[in-house]
Amino acid sequence: MRASVLIPSYRSASTIRRCLASVCAQQFTGEYEVILADSSDDGTVDIARREFPRVQVLHAGERLDAEQARNWAAREA
Secondary structure, three states, rough: EEEEEEEEOOOOOOOOOHHHHHHHHOOOOOOEEEEEEEOOOHHHHHHHHHOOOOOOEEEEEOOOOOOHHHHHHHOOO
16 A cells, blocks of 8 residues: 655644654555645655655745645655
8 A cells, every 4th residue: 555645734844843753653554755845944755854854855946825735745756
């Protein structure tokens, strides 16, 4: 089984480490990918790219609401 974890994000620098660490630590018998779709400029993207190399990071230049970010990640999945 293959699964995708889609994480919409905006200004999440203070919480993204805990979120991604938790998701990446999951025990799953199949394969899963983690996709972060962020549209902020608070360093969230830098943290994710530097500390969580297995996470696919999408960064939008303009503010996306949660639905837009989630749909974008789903298209990439």
